[in-house]
Amino acid sequence: MINYLEMYGLTDRIRNTALLSANTQLARVIGEQKELYRVVTEDGLHSAEVTGKLRFNAVSRADFPAVGDWIVCRAVANGPVLIESILPRFSQFTRKMAGVTTDAQVVAANMDTVFIVMALNHDFNLRRLERYVTLAYDSNAAPVVVLTKADLTDHVSEQIAAVQETAPGMPVQAVSAVAGQGKDALLPYFQTGQTVVLLGSSGAGKSTLANWLLGAQVQATKDVRSGDDHGKHTTTSKEIFRLPTGGLLMDTPGMRELQLWDTDETSFAQSFQDIEALAQNCRFRDCTHEHEPGCAVQAAIQAGTLDPHRLASYRKLQRESAFIARQTAQRSKVLEHRANKRRYAN
Known part of the structure; x- marks a missing residue:
């Protein structure tokens, strides 16, 4: 009998962490769009939603499930699976939510490797790359820079050297899905049960890269815009796909804004x-x-x-991190006050 959880990365460490009752089961979130979830259990795929209790107890956006999360859920007759709790994450890529809101957004959870995807045409931006590198080191997953659209530049060697200076010691791979170059360097990251997340800006070529690695047209792509070679934003949801090798690929929407969130000094030291x-x-x-x-x-x-x-850039990111830390501390006091009021009300 097929155990779908094992196909999606279940390990003994995860299994032993889950506290299950007679009517609950372990599952993994493999898709999410606007708080509607797709999860996989031992017997297959299901739609899911969070329980009212989980929603009530959540004090921030980070307390809701993210793609890659391992969860405890409960089946309901003629309805979606109910997500009751989230297992502790062993890795997570977290950024400040876009806009003025001081809250964290978990973009991806429980991944083994982060592919920071950046195109070698007009998407090439070393200062933005420094942000991704800092947050990738902070995620507790292994980061790799993947430079796409190598067929659109005549300066691959120089650009790789510039990236290696910007991300010292980090693996850097240049690829071209159009020319069929570089896939063999990426496939070793997709070992059985290993999860790799693709992160990058809109138009970096993540969907094209995903289709190329998967060997199938699973993500929609669009032609680049005329005049600046930028790809059009196509991926609007987060989803995990299985490669023929048994590895797992998590695709994410392109990020137009990337702000730090609660970044520790170790991550800065690694990034710079x-x-x-x-x-x-x-x-x-x-x-x-x-x-x-x-x-x-x-x-x-x-x-x-x-x-x-x-x-x-080093100074700017440190100032931004310090500002977020002050805002977070202030918000934590407000949330603690609200939680106390709830406690006393009950």
């Missing part, structure tokens, strides 16, 4: 290894890398070995 290494040689331990004498970072800029735009 070059600056962190230089800072160790500054004369003053609390050097701001601006005008202090004996600043190794400024010396590298003067010597031409460090791009001043990279230092500016």
